[in-house]
Amino acid sequence: MKPVCLTLGLLLLAACCCDAMPKGLQVFNTQTVNCCSEMSSGRIPLKFITNITKTSSACAQPAFIVHTLKRKMICYNQTSQWVLDIYNTLQ
Template sequence: MKSILLVLGLLLVSICCCNARPKAVGYSSMPVDCCFSFSSLRLSLKRVKSISRTHSGCAKEGFIVQTVRGRQICYSQTFPWAVSVDMKLNSPEGSGHQS
């Protein structure tokens, strides 16, 4: 009886002290910004605050546009307007003035 309690106690201690876990379990490895549907409406560049690509772990790749009013709109990675805006705002030559 004492040996069973000792084994269970050691098992419990090892579980509590062990911090090894699969990487996918950690919150930091989960995709933050993913798109599940895409817009086809073009915005005026004046309304675009920023544009970024979706996380590499997302099922669908695309762009996320942050508007000056705080909305987030998803666009397909092949949508010409979004590709153009990404090049204007995120290229070294076009990253200066956003209005």
């Protein structure tokens, strides 16, 4: 009986410590997903932009998130040509 309990205990421990997740379950991941509900239309000079990221595919609206020097995150539509140009420049 002891070897069975030991084996089941080690298997349970390995399952708890493993962070692998099937692709189908990644939607239910507990990590924060940044999505945009409102889009901005004003331009930001390149010297004030620190990074640009795309929103997750789990978001309803595809968008770019522009990170500024003042640590603000501003959403822009992915069809905005100037944001797309800056995104391609920074990548």
